[in-house]
Amino acid sequence: MNEGQDWVYSDIVKDHFLNPRNFLFGDESKFKYDAVGLVGNPICGDQMKMYIKVKDDKIIDLRWKTYGCASAIASTSALSELAKGKTLDEAMKITAKDIDNYLGNLPKHKFHCSILGHEALEDAIKNYRSKIARTKISSL
Amino acid sequence: MVYLDYAATSPLLHEAIKAMREAEQRFFANASALHTPGHLSLNKIEETRELLAQLINAEPDEIIFTSGASESNNTVIRTFEGHKIITSPLEHHSIIETAKALGGKKTPALYSYMLANNEIGEFLPIKDIVKKARKEGGFVHSDLTQVLGKLPIDVKALDLDYATFSAHKIGGPIGVGALYVRNGVPFKPLIIGGNQEKKRRGTTYNTVGIIGFGAALKYVAEHKTWEIYDTKIRTLRDELARRILKEIPGSSLNTDLKNSLPNILNASFEAAEGESIQLYLDAEGIIVSTGSACASGDIKPSHVLMAKTGDAEVAHSSIRFSFGLGNTKEDIDKVMEVLPGVIDRLQKISTLERKKK
Numbered sequence: 001m002n003e004g005q006d007w008v009y010s011d012i013v014k015d016h017f018l019n020p021r022n023f024l025f026g027d028e029s030k031f032k033y034d035a036v037g038l039v040g041n042p043i044c045g046d047q048m049k050m051y052i053k054v055k056d057d058k059i060i061d062l063r064w065k066t067y068g069c070a071s072a073i074a075s076t077s078a079l080s081e082l083a084k085g086k087t088l089d090e091a092m093k094i095t096a097k098d099i100d101n102y103l104g105n106l107p108k109h110k111f112h113c114s115i116l117g118h119e120a121l122e123d124a125i126k127n128y129r130s131k132i133a134r135t136k137i138s139s140l
Numbered sequence: 141m142v143y144l145d146y147a148a149t150s151p152l153l154h155e156a157i158k159a160m161r162e163a164e165q166r167f168f169a170n171a172s173a174l175h176t177p178g179h180l181s182l183n184k185i186e187e188t189r190e191l192l193a194q195l196i197n198a199e200p201d202e203i204i205f206t207s208g209a210s211e212s213n214n215t216v217i218r219t220f221e222g223h224k225i226i227t228s229p230l231e232h233h234s235i236i237e238t239a240k241a242l243g244g245k246k247t248p249a250l251y252s253y254m255l256a257n258n259e260i261g262e263f264l265p266i267k268d269i270v271k272k273a274r275k276e277g278g279f280v281h282s283d284l285t286q287v288l289g290k291l292p293i294d295v296k297a298l299d300l301d302y303a304t305f306s307a308h309k310i311g312g313p314i315g316v317g318a319l320y321v322r323n324g325v326p327f328k329p330l331i332i333g334g335n336q337e338k339k340r341r342g343t344t345y346n347t348v349g350i351i352g353f354g355a356a357l358k359y360v361a362e363h364k365t366w367e368i369y370d371t372k373i374r375t376l377r378d379e380l381a382r383r384i385l386k387e388i389p390g391s392s393l394n395t396d397l398k399n400s401l402p403n404i405l406n407a408s409f410e411a412a413e414g415e416s417i418q419l420y421l422d423a424e425g426i427i428v429s430t431g432s433a434c435a436s437g438d439i440k441p442s443h444v445l446m447a448k449t450g451d452a453e454v455a456h457s458s459i460r461f462s463f464g465l466g467n468t469k470e471d472i473d474k475v476m477e478v479l480p481g482v483i484d485r486l487q488k489i490s491t492l493e494r495k496k497k
Contacts, residue, residue: 008419017416018423023489038491043452045413045433045441047491067490069415069432 009070010104016074021081024051024063031063035131037123039116046072050080050120054128058087064117071106071114078102079117088125094118142426142471146309146464147258147286147404152352153311159355160313163348171345172336181347188354192305192318195361196284197294204319204337205350209285210234211330212304212319215341216281217242217252219328224249224278228264229447230257232283236443249278255298258286259431259444259460260395261404270299279325285309285317289360290369290401301325307349310365311465312356316349365465373463374402380461380472381405388480390487390494394445394458403463406431406445408454410494412486414441417459420482426475431458453492 007014024031033051040047046068053061062083066076079099083091096115100106106114143151167184169177186200193200206212213234217225222244227235235252251273253264266282273280281302284293289310295303300322307316321327327340334342359365377397384391390410397405409417414432421428431442433456440446441455449455461475487494 017419020489026488040491042456042492045452045456049491065489065491067411067492068413070419072413073416073489 009074009106012078012102012104013071013074013106016077016103017070020073020077022063022084023077023080024065028065033063035124035128037120037125037127039119039123040068042067045069046114046116048072048076048117048120050076050117050124052083052121052124052128054088057089059083059085059091062121064120066117069110069114071110072116074103075099075106075115076117076120079121083121088128092122092125094121142474143466144461144463144471144475145427145429146467147261147460147462148429149308149314150311150464151466152313153356153359155359156312156352156355160348160352163351167347167351171347172334181345184354185345185347185350188350188357191354191357191361195288195293195357196303196305196320197296198320199323201338202320202323204321204340205346205353206317206319206341207315207346208308208317209283209304209306210317212306212317213252213281213283214238215319215328215330216250216302216304218330219326220250220279221328222246225252226250226278227252228254230254230259230262230264230444232258232285233443235283247277249273249276250281251278252281252283254283254285255287256290256401257444258404259442260406260448261286261400261462262396262448263399263401266298266300274299286401286404289365290403291366295320295322307353307356310356310360313349313352316346316353318353368465369402373465373467376467376469376472377402377405377461377463379469380475381407383472383476384479387476388483390483392454394448394454405461405463407459407461408457409459409483410453410457410487411490411492412457412483413490414456414458416486417457417482420486421459421475421478424478424482426478429460429462431460432456 034054037050049065051063052059064076066073099115167181169181171181189200189203192203217238221242223246225239225243227239251269253269255266256263270280279301282300283304285306288305303320305318308314329340331342392408394406414430418430431445433441445455
């Protein structure tokens, strides 16, 4: 009865929803991160947070949290796989379309509301860069 | 599978399946025709009409068969096009949106209030509405879709002018409904161009569907299902409510157990989103529904929960468990084996903090 094709989403979405990758389970303090980004609003039904660990301008590790529907969870999970190991510049270029392609396309009405993770990632990277800039200024 | 989505639709009763199988072979003829097979089909339709009339204390000619509750609702609202139409905020979209599109300022007014809501099960103050409407010479419609079979119904005692019914919520087929229209009240047909239903609704009679509806009505009447709902089903519902509150941190009820249909339980789970809860449960073979926007393909969450709670987070995090005659104590145990873990997992990956203990 729960075969992929009987499900509302594709097999890849289902897999990322049921077995999400790289999520931060429980307390934030469990993951040592360099910067965090936030996007969305629980009033609208979706909110995502992205925690990144950076070394030599590369995302060496990351975690996320999501309040949202199945496609929101799956798309954040997919993004975390896409972004891992990328340079900050490369990661900034990840679009909603890339995530959608990776997942084998979400239903149309889900596209706008549930693919927000890349904005949280952008936010995290911007926060990281301004933090670095501040450190540089203060060490001058 | 644990099916707890009876308020959305119920599985066909064995009796309805049997009756429809037979009808497909024996009562295929056009029920408007004068020949013998046609007349035999019409007789079966009239049997269902009488069954429903008896069950709700109406006259058979006050019953019109429709394609379902939405059509019944639309028909009543359209009859009052241009008139003042007052509805409760808990009505089905087939009332709210039609009233918004067609309502005006003319009198007499139409009041449309369901007796019990489909998402939270809550009872509406229909007696007060009738009193108010009578005082100003208005008419009253009530959507009784969720109530049929769950409570005894007497449209005369309720003093209703119109009432909506649906077959598939009581184990009958989808695509069949009925509208009670009190003798002598205004009526405008929605489908024109046929003598069916005494010129009140055109289209060839849906003989097989109506016969299936009849079988389900017979089951309801013979088993007095409202008594089973009031005892066995209420006990199951209340037990699930008690265990959810006790065993799941951050849970709250959107259903007032003392003022609601005995088969509906709506609960919210802080920091966990409804569609995700629904689909994690689905993966474990537990079937429920949610008032979250995501599930409906809409941008906004359930208008009913918004009207009741005014809190979008509560609405997005809501799950409706709706019971039917097939549910057992084991179903509750299975839900409570799975649900606490699902909620805990979603709360732990959530960006939101759980406020309640």
